[in-house]
Amino acid sequence: MQLEKKLAEGAFVVLAEMEPPKGVEVAGLVSQAMAVRGKVDAFVVPEMSSAVMRLSSLGVSLLLASRGLETVMQVCCRDRNRLALQADLLAAGALGIPNVMGVAGDDITFGDHHTAKAVDDLTLEELLQGMNTLMTGRDLAGIELKGAPRFFVGSTVNPGAAHLEAELAALDRKLAAGARFFITPPIFSVEVLDAFRKRAGGRPMYLLTTVLLLKSVGMARYIQRHLGQIQVPEALVSRIQKAPERVRECVQIAAELVKAFKDRGVSGVVISTLGWEDRLPAILSAAGI
């Protein structure tokens, strides 16, 4: 509620990613979220990112909601058919999750259960459309619901996509399907953002750029080598290499990116710390937030 309202008012929003644990130990996650309460507008809860089995986004979203924290629940096409997707969305709607974002999901083979069978019953666009259909009071079979949920619907867009034409066409399909906010994969340079906005400008959307906290040179090199859709500038890697205190430098880089994106006028940022959520306050503070 707060997220949609702030975006509508044109305020810069700060979201933090909260990766659910692989297990039921949630005390650390809750305390880390509570530590930045008031500084973060909402917590984005990934749904088994990289196809690694974890506690569900619905579960962690409800957990954080029970502590009065606003969340963005991810809903993924890969693991559920249209019945399960709608059932979980109704649960989210009934239990006070105001924001949902549809994602296609990484391929099963990238994860830790690579022999599993993917579902992919609905495409991402169909899922987004389905979220809006539920809001009209009907399900995907056209049957009337006893109470319609109300969601602020979002999805993903990749400014660093190798084929920007195709990415923009997909963006337009997602917009047509009812998505209103878009979260990017990690971006490490304003140039990537500028080039994208030059092409995508004018579309009625809230763009939230993800700032990923690099933890080491090795992590940066891994992204460079294996995640072709995310570009890490070499200058950034050597800056970490030369730094006397590398972790502090990584925090500083993340903070600078947050500030740079804010200065560029994007709607907000999502800060992803991948287990280093305890560094969130330092990033926000260094970014002047």
Place this chain on the structure above:
Amino acid sequence: MIRAVGKPLEEVIGMVQDYPRILVAGCDGCVTVCEAGGLKEVKVLAAALRLYFTQQGEPKQIDETSLTRQCDKEYLAQLGDRIDGYDAVLSLACGCGVQFLADMYTTKPVYPGVDTTFLGVTEERGVYTERCQACGRCILADTGGVCPIARCSKRMLNGPCGGSDKGKCEVNPEMPCGWQLIYERLKALGQLDRFEQPITPKDWTTSRDGGVRKIVREDLRV
């Protein structure tokens, strides 16, 4: 063998109506056996299309042919010297043939004239039933030669589900329960102990997910 059924005539007309010269190309392989896309069906479909377009006052050139197979390049190549004489090809091969034809003649529109349906057997003439879903890792040795993936409507690997009645499936009372068949077969073979051994969650990496599957037989390559 691959089983297919002819598409409804209206659907075929919708696909090819804008082309003045059409080649209807059958396949002498699987689709001939199930009488969906062989030379006989090519002739029937071509005649129906000619009749329709003539009645509409838009007569077209609709020619007929059938290739030994459309899933092998050497047979597709036989169209090379005549394909430029057509504006579109209506292939009655399975989905493999349609695509391989389009791969070879990249600027020629190729349309499917049949719906490729399943890998199955001939119960009797004109009655075909599914037997295999080509999951890529055969488990028939564990299930008495009856595939639960193809023949159980829930694709259960540790059935039965408990919903069958008098050996018929709860989803469709005309369909035999796959797990009843497995039980009876194992009993007849004296292998009922296999029924007691749970099958572990299946490795689906060889099945549909993860893109195009490929077989490379180094011993056959030239």
